[in-house]
Amino acid sequence: MSKRYTACILIIGNEVLSGRTQDANLGFLATSLNDLGIQVSEARVIRDDRQIIADAVNETRRRDDYVLTTGGIGPTHDDITSESIALAFGLPYVRNAEAEAILRAYYKPEDITEERLSMADMPEGAVLIDNPVSRAPGFQIENVFVLPGVPRIMRDMFQGMAHRLTGGTPMLSRSITAELPEGELAAPLGVLQNRFPDVEMGSYPFFQGGTLGANLVLRSFDAALLAEAAVAVAAMVRDLGGEPTDAEQDQGVLS
Amino acid sequence: MSKRYTACILIIGNEVLSGRTQDANLGFLATSLNDLGIQVSEARVIRDDRQIIADAVNETRRRDDYVLTTGGIGPTHDDITSESIALAFGLPYVRNAEAEAILRAYYKPEDITEERLSMADMPEGAVLIDNPVSRAPGFQIENVFVLPGVPRIMRDMFQGMAHRLTGGTPMLSRSITAELPEGELAAPLGVLQNRFPDVEMGSYPFFQGGTLGANLVLRSFDAALLAEAAVAVAAMVRDLGGEPTDAEQDQGVLS
Numbered sequence: 001m002s003k004r005y006t007a008c009i010l011i012i013g014n015e016v017l018s019g020r021t022q023d024a025n026l027g028f029l030a031t032s033l034n035d036l037g038i039q040v041s042e043a044r045v046i047r048d049d050r051q052i053i054a055d056a057v058n059e060t061r062r063r064d065d066y067v068l069t070t071g072g073i074g075p076t077h078d079d080i081t082s083e084s085i086a087l088a089f090g091l092p093y094v095r096n097a098e099a100e101a102i103l104r105a106y107y108k109p110e111d112i113t114e115e116r117l118s119m120a121d122m123p124e125g126a127v128l129i130d131n132p133v134s135r136a137p138g139f140q141i142e143n144v145f146v147l148p149g150v151p152r153i154m155r156d157m158f159q160g161m162a163h164r165l166t167g168g169t170p171m172l173s174r175s176i177t178a179e180l181p182e183g184e185l186a187a188p189l190g191v192l193q194n195r196f197p198d199v200e201m202g203s204y205p206f207f208q209g210g211t212l213g214a215n216l217v218l219r220s221f222d223a224a225l226l227a228e229a230a231v232a233v234a235a236m237v238r239d240l241g242g243e244p245t246d247a248e249q250d251q252g253v254l255s
Numbered sequence: 256m257s258k259r260y261t262a263c264i265l266i267i268g269n270e271v272l273s274g275r276t277q278d279a280n281l282g283f284l285a286t287s288l289n290d291l292g293i294q295v296s297e298a299r300v301i302r303d304d305r306q307i308i309a310d311a312v313n314e315t316r317r318r319d320d321y322v323l324t325t326g327g328i329g330p331t332h333d334d335i336t337s338e339s340i341a342l343a344f345g346l347p348y349v350r351n352a353e354a355e356a357i358l359r360a361y362y363k364p365e366d367i368t369e370e371r372l373s374m375a376d377m378p379e380g381a382v383l384i385d386n387p388v389s390r391a392p393g394f395q396i397e398n399v400f401v402l403p404g405v406p407r408i409m410r411d412m413f414q415g416m417a418h419r420l421t422g423g424t425p426m427l428s429r430s431i432t433a434e435l436p437e438g439e440l441a442a443p444l445g446v447l448q449n450r451f452p453d454v455e456m457g458s459y460p461f462f463q464g465g466t467l468g469a470n471l472v473l474r475s476f477d478a479a480l481l482a483e484a485a486v487a488v489a490a491m492v493r494d495l496g497g498e499p500t501d502a503e504q505d506q507g508v509l510s
Contacts, residue, residue: 015459015472017295018428019285023278026300030274040272042307043300045281048457052297075441076458076469077448107438115441134467152462173273183362186330186370193332202303203331204270207407212389214331217270 002168006041007033008060012053012071012081013149016045024151025070032158037167038066048072053084061088061144066165068158071149073138075115081146082139086123089141096122099137106135129161140164169221174230179213180242188236189216192229198222199229257423261296262288263315267308267326267336268404271300279406280325287413292422293321303327308339316343316399321420323413326404328393330370336401337394341378344396351377354392361390384416395419424476429485432500433492434468436460443491444471447484453477454484 009029015021023045030040041064046052053072061067072081086093099120107116119136129138129145133153138146138161145161147154178185182205193201199220206213216233220226230246237244264284270276278300285295296319301307308327316322327336341348354375362371374391384393384400388408393401393416400416402409433440437460448456454475461468471488475481485501492499 013459014455014457014474015470016281017285017298018426018472018474019282019287019289019295020428020430020472021459022282026271027274027277030272032274034273040274041302043272045298047296074437074458074460076437077441077445078457111438113438113442115445116438118441133462148460150460150462171273173275175275182329182331183366183368183371186332186373187368190332190370200269202269202333203329204268204276205329205403205405207388207405215270217273217275219269219273 005038005066005167006064007038007066007068008041008064009043010053010056010060010067010069011043011045011149012048012069013045014048014078017047025149025154028151028155029068029070029158032162033066033165033167034171036162036165037170038165039171048078048080050080050084050087053081054088057085057088057144061142065143067144068147069144070147070154073119073136073146073148075113075119075136079119082122085141085144085146088144089123091123091125091141093121094124096120096126096128096139098128099126099139102128102135102137129157132156132160171219171221172223172226173217173219174226174246176216176218176230176233176237177213177245178216178237178240178242179211180237180240181212182214184240185214185216185237188240189233192232192236195232196220196225196229199225201229201233260293260321260422261319262293262321262323263296263319264298265308265311265315265322265324266298266300266404267303267324268300269303269333272302280404280409283406283410284323284325284413287417288321288420288422289426291417291420292425293420294426303333303335305335305339305342308336309343312340312343312399316397320398322399323402324399325402325409328374328391328401328403330368330374330391334374337377340396340399340401343399344378346378346380346396348376349379351375351381351383351394353383354381354394357383357390357392384412387411387415426474426476427478427481428472428474429481429501431471431473431485431488431492432468433471433495433497434466435492435495435497436467437469439495440469440471440492443495444488447487447491450487451475451480451484454480456484456488
């Protein structure tokens with residue numbers, strides 16, 4: 001079996017924790033990383049606090065192959081991610097010459113302020129992550145990748161740095177929706193889980209229009225095994241009097 | 256100063272980490288807890304893994320006043336939250352008589368299966384959390400509250416248990432939107448942050464239709480101070496040539 005790769009995502013920002021802003025980055029990052037063969041082991045939303053950020057980075061960078069952070073790298077006083085990363089690694093927090101040059105080339109001379117230049121302050125040795133949208137770069141230190149919180153900018157920057165990530169076999173998945181209560185699915189699904197130990201079977205209930213149902217999600221690194229398990233789960237749903245629907249439009253019908 | 260209360264939210268489920276499902280519970284819980292005078296210190300999305308769940312519960316229940324978990328308490332084989340909580344507390348994992356009675360009263364005798372009854376298995380001494388929608392209860396052990404993942408059901412259950420939570424003074428907030436780049440706001444906003452140390456000022460950039468802007472969010476436990484700071488921030492935006500808009504429709508215009 002090839003090596004499995006994992007990543008942790010640290011979403012930095014009081015705004016998400018206050019409930020005022022819905023995070024819009026986890027879904028994109030998790031899907032993109034999975035496509036690269038990297039499973040997200042955990043996502044953590046943490047406060048704008050230097051020690052909390054540093055502790056979370058140190059805990060997760062030793063455990064996971066990659067850590068990606070979002071948020072807190074702008075020019076305002078509450079943007080403290082970069083110095084917190086320096087704190088985590090015990091590295092000097094210095095002005096990065098390449099980043100400064102990028103900012104000086106982008107802004108008109110009269111618009112260059114100390115606050116804008118502060119976006120070039122990074123841990124010593126940082127490797128830049130290009131920002132094709134608003135220029136201020138992110139950076140990488142060892143296995144930690146520091147990205148902004150604005151989804152549109154974060155996504156473009158992630159695409160530009162994705163080649164730096166080494167992954168394994170991507171986890172494949174199939175999703176089968178059953179308009180049956182989980183209580184009816186539970187026993188036969190458990191039997192199938194035992195029959196297919198290398199296919200992870202998850203049941204995610206929903207409640208819509210007064211109907212209880214479940215999305216049955218099958219995941220495996222083995223495409224043939226996954227297809228076989230999907231057929232078996234679909235047959236199980238039919239046996240229970242349900243009509244299985246395949247949520248993966250691009251993966252053909254269940255037959 | 257009155258005691259500050261904090262909570263950690265543990266979102267349990269591989270589905271959210273795969274990126275397939277967007278969490279829909281954090282926003283509701285964070286807003287509701289804040290209304291009760293409880294700040295969310297962290298939210299963590301973790302895998303369906305007994306030891307990971309138990310470790311996260313033990314780390315956070317000792318640090319925060321409350322821990323709320325969502326997900327993993329249904330009848331299927333992947334619902335392992337309840338036994339993981341028992342593991343965390345070192346408590347026997349037993350069938351709760353009251354929960355069993357609720358389930359037996361709800362289902363027709365022919366629909367009662369071992370899998371459905373397994374939803375009554377809980378750590379010994381669990382105090383039930385009523386489920387007015389689909390009956391299967393959640394539970395409380397000390398300062399840990401165990402809720403389901405289905406948003407509609409979770410919300411009703413939270414409302415029913417909210418009286419068990421003791422909070423302090425709610426954090427008040429004002430949000431001012433400025434269609435100005437953060438780089439222009441940064442210096443004067445930093446000056447205002449220093450002038451109002453008891454008002455937390457956050458700047459959350461956005462990028463819409465090619466325009467960079469920022470939501471400036473002010474938070475304080477002191478209503479008068481917050482109002483004074485909001486007036487000052489709005490004046491700052493006007494001084495920079497912007498037009499401040501108040502995102503809080505119910506809090507009147509900025510003047």
